[in-house]
Amino acid sequence: MNPTLPLRRLGQLSVSAQGLGCMGMSHGYGASDDDQSVATIHRALELGVTLLDTADFYGAGHNEELIGRALAGRRDQAVVATKFGFASRLGEPVRIRGDAAYVRQACDASLRRLGTDHIDLYYQHRVDPDVPIEETVGAMAELVAAGKVRHLGLSEASARTLRRAHAVHPIAALQSEWSLWTRDLEAEIAPACRELGIGLVPFSPLGRGFLTGRYTSLDGLPDGDLRRSQPRFADGNLEQNLAIVDRLGELAAARGVTAGQLALAWVQHRGTDVVPIPGTRREKYLEENVRAATLELSDAEIAAIDEAAPAGSVAGTRYDQGSLAFVDR
Numbered sequence: 016m017n018p019t020l021p022l023r024r025l026g027q028l029s030v031s032a033q034g035l036g037c038m039g040m041s042h043g044y045g046a047s048d049d050d051q052s053v054a055t056i057h058r059a060l061e062l063g064v065t066l067l068d069t070a071d072f073y074g075a076g077h078n079e080e081l082i083g084r085a086l087a088g089r090r091d092q093a094v095v096a097t098k099f100g101f102a103s104r105l106g107e108p109v110r111i112r113g114d115a116a117y118v119r120q121a122c123d124a125s126l127r128r129l130g131t132d133h134i135d136l137y138y139q140h141r142v143d144p145d146v147p148i149e150e151t152v153g154a155m156a157e158l159v160a161a162g163k164v165r166h167l168g169l170s171e172a173s174a175r176t177l178r179r180a181h182a183v184h185p186i187a188a189l190q191s192e193w194s195l196w197t198r199d200l201e202a203e204i205a206p207a208c209r210e211l212g213i214g215l216v217p218f219s220p221l222g223r224g225f226l227t228g229r230y231t232s233l234d235g236l237p238d239g240d241l242r243r244s245q246p247r248f249a250d251g252n253l254e255q256n257l258a259i260v261d262r263l264g265e266l267a268a269a270r271g272v273t274a275g276q277l278a279l280a281w282v283q284h285r286g287t288d289v290v291p292i293p294g295t296r297r298e299k300y301l302e303e304n305v306r307a308a309t310l311e312l313s314d315a316e317i318a319a320i321d322e323a324a325p326a327g328s329v330a331g332t333r334y335d336q337g338s339l340a341f342v343d344r
Contacts, residue, residue: 020063025214026187033308034066036294041074056085070098083130100140113143115154138168142343156184174207193217195324220282220291227275246331255330262323279307
């Protein structure tokens with residue numbers, strides 16, 4: 016019998032305690048196989064994973080089309096989350112748009128690619144610094160009123176922006192990076208979410224795969240893999256960060272699980288309002304990740320994990336300076 020994941024709430028939206036990040040099926044991590052990706056999505060649904068995360072930017076729309084294909088005849092089994100905001104085509108300078116006209120245009124395009132009449136959770140992918148968040152969220156609220164969107168979210172938004180946005184329309188979820196090696200939101204943003212009743216959706220909860228221990232050099236990464244340009248994978252930083260993975264691996268071995276499962280379980284234990292979305296395109300790793308969703312950790316184990324990867328111990332920034340410029344502060 017396949018296990019059913021427990022449910023958690025993102026605002027008023029009920030989802031599985033762990034979701035599936037689908038970006039890597041189309042974008043960022045080298046070539047992929049659509050048939051394999053569809054099989055992984057189907058397996059996720061069988062295991063009780065309901066939240067599928069995508070964006071119009073991933074693969075220039077390919078990822079949304081892929082999810083639409085995978086959900087043909089199964090739409091009612093999934094909570095579909097997608098994002099808008101990156102208005103540039105691949106190869107062009109990155110441009111963020113949050114104006115009302117673009118919000119409406121982007122939503123209609125996503126609906127067509129997904130082959131659905133509604134989006135369950137619609138995020139602004141990055142905050143547009145040139146458009147008041149009130150305009151953006153106001154346009155998103157109109158989509159809710161029109162029945163095209165059910166719930167609203169923001170991604171990589173500051174506490175101040177969240178409060179302004181939530182005053183216009185309830186925000187169900189904030190999607191931001193959160194893992195043992197990225198803890199930026201713990202000081203101000205997570206408390207603001209809890210104050211407002213906004214759920215937290217950590218992306219890259221496995222440190223872009225690094226915390227699994229599968230990557231000890233850049234040699235195993237394909238050409239074009241986005242990690243090749245990220246400072247934490249650069250020579251010098253990589254070696255220092257591997258020490259964290261080694262310590263994590265020792266703790267995992269003592270518990271009889273993988274390093275990745277232990278790192279993911281740590282994220283799951285950040286709160287009942289936390290729904291991580293580890294990404295994978297392979298059923299093997301999906302099943303491994305799902306088992307971490309119900310892995311119970313004692314206070315002593317959590318303390319040991321924190322000691323193995325203390326905040327501030329990671330070498331290098333999580334993005335290069337160009338990408339960091341698009342993170343709302």
